[in-house]
Amino acid sequence: MTRQERADHVLQRLGQLYPQPAIPLDHEDAFTLLVAVLLSAQCTDVRVNQVTPALFQLGRTPAALAAAPLDKIAAIIRPCGLGPQKAKAIKELSGILLAEHHGQVPASLEALERLPGVGHKTAQVVMAQAFGVPSFPVDTHIHRLAQRWGLTTGKSVLQTERDLKRLFPKESWNRLHLQIIYYGREHCTARGCDGTACEICRTCFPKRHKPTRTWKA
The missing domain is CATH 1.10.340.30 (Hypothetical protein; domain 2)
Incomplete structure (x- = not known):
């Protein structure tokens, strides 16, 4: 997969998993x-x-x-x-x-x-x-996932932000930022996925995933 193909897959899959992601912080205004x-x-x-x-x-x-x-x-x-x-x-x-x-x-x-x-x-x-202004807030968690998914090689959150903005359509930024946060918490955690375990990691980098060998007696 090219970087753009990985980005397209991420956008499609996260849209299926979290079509209307809620803001996780309670607020009124x-x-x-x-x-x-x-x-x-x-x-x-x-x-x-x-x-x-x-x-x-x-x-x-x-x-x-x-x-x-x-x-x-x-x-x-x-x-x-x-x-x-x-x-x-x-x-x-x-x-x-x-x-x-x-x-x-x-x-x-x-x-x-x-x-x-x-x-x-x-x-x-x-x-x-x-x-509602198109923005792509990148925290350390989004920075980690973007690197894990091969969407950036940026060493800073600002470089990752620039790379993600180039890869994804502007109208998706506000929603996608939340979708990545939810996916990272539920499926691609820092300790629960090493780049081979979750669905998106396996799809973006299938060669990383090594199926368990079935031994025959």
């Missing part, structure tokens, strides 16, 4: 999504979803979280890890949204990336899932 994605850094989506109800009860708008005591924010989000840093970022970005964006999350990648605690991947997730 662009702001609560932004906060949830920020919290998900080095943390599972399950844990974030356990924490955000209490956080959003404290405040679910930039005005409310900008006014909330920093120690209360940090105490609530402590289970997500990096509590002090994330709490400071949430409070500061809430204030910036009030001061510079009329209390709204900007639909601009550049403006999002200037917010405290918001990196390129987080900004792309918000652009894709809150505003």
Whole structure:
């Protein structure tokens, strides 16, 4: 298979498995999504979803979280890890949204990336899932799968992002990003598949898969 043929197969198969993938982080609007994605850094989506109800009860708008005591924010989000840093970022970005964006999350990648605690991947997730702008957020998990499936040789997530954008049609990016995440969690995990076990790995690289030999007495 060529790289493009592998990409075409991935697109078709993931479309069959996950035709309408849901956003795994619970949220109500662009702001609560932004906060949830920020919290998900080095943390599972399950844990974030356990924490955000209490956080959003404290405040679910930039005005409310900008006014909330920093120690209360940090105490609530402590289970997500990096509590002090994330709490400071949430409070500061809430204030910036009030001061510079009329209390709204900007639909601009550049403006999002200037917010405290918001990196390129987080900004792309918000652009894709809150505003429907074609984006291809690549985290370490998507980076790993893209390499495993022979879709990139990039040594960084940014290079992988560029390679994936060249291989897949633009209208598929937002959906495909989620589909790859779900497949990686359910079928092609870091420890559960070594590049030979899951269906997509076996199809993309059949020579890697060595069938178990049947011995005859």
